[in-house]
Amino acid sequence: MRTLLPLATAFAVVAGMALADPLPSWEDGASKTAIVTFVENVTDPTSDSFVPEASRIATFDNDGTLWAEKPVYFQFLFAIDRLKEMAKADPSVLSSDVLKAAADGDMKTVAASGEKGLLEIIGVTHSGMSVDDFDADAKTWLATAEHPQKHMPITSMTYQPMLELLTYLRDEGFRTYIVSGGGMDFIRSFSDDAYNIPASQVVGSMGNYEYSVKDGTPQIDKTPGLFFNDDKTGKPLGIQARIGQRPILAVGNSDGDFEMLQWTTAGDGQRLGMIVHHTDADREWAYDRDSHVGKLDKALDAAPDEGWIVVDMKNDWKRIWSGK
Amino acid sequence: MRTLLPLATAFAVVAGMALADPLPSWEDGASKTAIVTFVENVTDPTSDSFVPEASRIATFDNDGTLWAEKPVYFQFLFAIDRLKEMAKADPSVLSSDVLKAAADGDMKTVAASGEKGLLEIIGVTHSGMSVDDFDADAKTWLATAEHPQKHMPITSMTYQPMLELLTYLRDEGFRTYIVSGGGMDFIRSFSDDAYNIPASQVVGSMGNYEYSVKDGTPQIDKTPGLFFNDDKTGKPLGIQARIGQRPILAVGNSDGDFEMLQWTTAGDGQRLGMIVHHTDADREWAYDRDSHVGKLDKALDAAPDEGWIVVDMKNDWKRIWSGK
Numbered sequence: 001m002r003t004l005l006p007l008a009t010a011f012a013v014v015a016g017m018a019l020a021d022p023l024p025s026w027e028d029g030a031s032k033t034a035i036v037t038f039v040e041n042v043t044d045p046t047s048d049s050f051v052p053e054a055s056r057i058a059t060f061d062n063d064g065t066l067w068a069e070k071p072v073y074f075q076f077l078f079a080i081d082r083l084k085e086m087a088k089a090d091p092s093v094l095s096s097d098v099l100k101a102a103a104d105g106d107m108k109t110v111a112a113s114g115e116k117g118l119l120e121i122i123g124v125t126h127s128g129m130s131v132d133d134f135d136a137d138a139k140t141w142l143a144t145a146e147h148p149q150k151h152m153p154i155t156s157m158t159y160q161p162m163l164e165l166l167t168y169l170r171d172e173g174f175r176t177y178i179v180s181g182g183g184m185d186f187i188r189s190f191s192d193d194a195y196n197i198p199a200s201q202v203v204g205s206m207g208n209y210e211y212s213v214k215d216g217t218p219q220i221d222k223t224p225g226l227f228f229n230d231d232k233t234g235k236p237l238g239i240q241a242r243i244g245q246r247p248i249l250a251v252g253n254s255d256g257d258f259e260m261l262q263w264t265t266a267g268d269g270q271r272l273g274m275i276v277h278h279t280d281a282d283r284e285w286a287y288d289r290d291s292h293v294g295k296l297d298k299a300l301d302a303a304p305d306e307g308w309i310v311v312d313m314k315n316d317w318k319r320i321w322s323g324k
Numbered sequence: 325m326r327t328l329l330p331l332a333t334a335f336a337v338v339a340g341m342a343l344a345d346p347l348p349s350w351e352d353g354a355s356k357t358a359i360v361t362f363v364e365n366v367t368d369p370t371s372d373s374f375v376p377e378a379s380r381i382a383t384f385d386n387d388g389t390l391w392a393e394k395p396v397y398f399q400f401l402f403a404i405d406r407l408k409e410m411a412k413a414d415p416s417v418l419s420s421d422v423l424k425a426a427a428d429g430d431m432k433t434v435a436a437s438g439e440k441g442l443l444e445i446i447g448v449t450h451s452g453m454s455v456d457d458f459d460a461d462a463k464t465w466l467a468t469a470e471h472p473q474k475h476m477p478i479t480s481m482t483y484q485p486m487l488e489l490l491t492y493l494r495d496e497g498f499r500t501y502i503v504s505g506g507g508m509d510f511i512r513s514f515s516d517d518a519y520n521i522p523a524s525q526v527v528g529s530m531g532n533y534e535y536s537v538k539d540g541t542p543q544i545d546k547t548p549g550l551f552f553n554d555d556k557t558g559k560p561l562g563i564q565a566r567i568g569q570r571p572i573l574a575v576g577n578s579d580g581d582f583e584m585l586q587w588t589t590a591g592d593g594q595r596l597g598m599i600v601h602h603t604d605a606d607r608e609w610a611y612d613r614d615s616h617v618g619k620l621d622k623a624l625d626a627a628p629d630e631g632w633i634v635v636d637m638k639n640d641w642k643r644i645w646s647g648k
Binding site for chain 2: 054131184188198199200202206209210211213217218220233236237240241242243244245259262263266
């Protein structure tokens with residue numbers, strides 16, 4: 001009779017696990033298995049791959065990894081709406097061709113202006129106010145912003161499978177960080193609501209700040225200029241500066257995440273690098289090598305050799321949108 | 325009989341509190357009372373001053389607040405030792421008068437060179453290596469470094485009352501951060517051991533970083549130049565960038581902490597600002613307005629009006645050193 005007890009226990013454990021599938025929106029397949037195996041290994045104190053809680057750092061890109069990024073980064077939709085509003089109050093704010101084009105909805109001219117034009121639009125719309133006012137404005141915009149093509153609320157366009165992954169990891173003692181090329185202050189305005197990730201765990205690109213006392217009240221203002229570009233090699237540097245530990249798991253979707261994945265998976269012990277591949281033209285979008293947002297080329301080529309899991313959105317995800 | 329029960333309970337609570345004094349190295353007096361009253365108010369769910377755990381942020385200066393800073397910042401002692409070693413291996417590293425003076429122990433010339441000289445010495449000794457190597461070197465130095473006057477191990481010169489305060493706050497649901505004008509990477513090399521504060525909760529001045537792949541191995545190097553000066557107005561800006569929330573409690577000891585105290589205590593609700601005043605020439609040092617390290621002048625004048633507690637080291641602290 002004695003031998004039955006461990007067996008019964010084993011069944012109970014297996015049954016318990018099956019009941020409490022932490023990733024219900026993920027199809028059973030190689031991606032899900034890789035995630036669960038990794039998490040079980042690093043959290044098993046008897047495993048050679050065990051990692052203590054303090055070192056369970058997981059970093060996630062935002063645009064195209066935690067929420068959608070087509071046809072343009074959502075922060076850019078916010079910037080355009082904001083620019084239009086600013087121009088209504090004071091037309092002289094449109095002091096260049098690219099700003100005029102952006103306010104007119106002439107996205108062809110804006111696109112042609114490249115990163116320089118984008119930074120100009122971000123610069124004008126993301127400075128000249130206190131951080132608190134900016135945060136309030138971004139929250140106000142997000143509360144009603146609708147996607148120009150899908151006509152869904154912007155905030156409903158986070159990915160359900162990724163929300164499940166974030167929760168699963170935190171339940172297993174991980175600290176989850178956003179590490180995004182997007183603006184830190186913009187992401188902070190929704191990261192807690194959308195992902196349960198607090199401001200202190202949002203690493204992103206930063207403008208300049210200025211401290212002053214106005215009429216006796218201290219204030220932190222957003223001022224022009226880029227202080228830190230958290231993209232490409234900036235991602236491992238942002239991780240070092242902000243977290244000070246190398247992640248053991250990193251997830252991205254574009255070449256902008258290449259160095260974060262490389263830095264993460266080159267560490268000692270068991271590591272997991274993961275790429276969200278946008279393969280679902282019906283439910284979301286299908287794009288990679290030739291896309292102007294979320295270009296995935298070099299990292300896609302490197303994935304097999306580097307051992308990075310490539311998540312096939314169409315086949316690996318039962319459900320796309322959180323609908324939150 | 326019924327009225328006796330609450331009374332007995334009250335006695336038990338009071339007795340329990342007395343038994344478990346969280347601040348045994350603090351004399352019973354105004355400073356300790358102010359701390360305990362503040363903590364009890366913000367953690368009492370029935371109080372108007374209640375603050376949820378997620379907002380219980382406490383920030384601490386390091387040099388002169390958590391450990392000593394006389395006769396010069398300990399990081400500077402490290403830099404000088406390191407410079408001497410570097411010069412032994414390659415004398416050409418001493419490429420300026422101030423570097424030569426520093427390696428010769430001519431502290432008069434070094435002092436006369438002011439902040440510019442100090443930054444030059446820090447620059448030369450804190451760049452040109454990977455962050456991992458720098459961390460290992462700092463740890464090696466700290467393991468045996470002795471104070472030039474007190475002949476105590478440097479790591480034993482943290483303040484016992486402040487260690488108790490950090491632990492007390494964390495036990496009460498606070499997140500404790502270091503916010504220092506000193507170098508972030510240097511502080512990170514001991515913050516976990518000394519204060520139980522992890523790398524991610526160390527805000528400090530930063531040099532530049534560079535990411536590269538050497539012989540197939542990704543690496544983050546410390547490169548010359550100051551990226552961020554976390555002093556004076558830099559402190560609230562560093563807090564905003566790294567934490568993204570305004571602290572409800574801040575502790576410093578010099579004018580370099582003025583803006584951090586101002587930013588913290590200007591927030592809504594109950595706040596606590598605290599200044600460690602070095603008044604103990606026998607057990608530690610006595611200095612304030614005229615000191616070249618930890619100059620405390622403007623903040624000392626402002627304290628009464630701002631409601632900042634001034635901790636009198638000599639009379640408020642039963643014990644100074646942690647002896648750790």
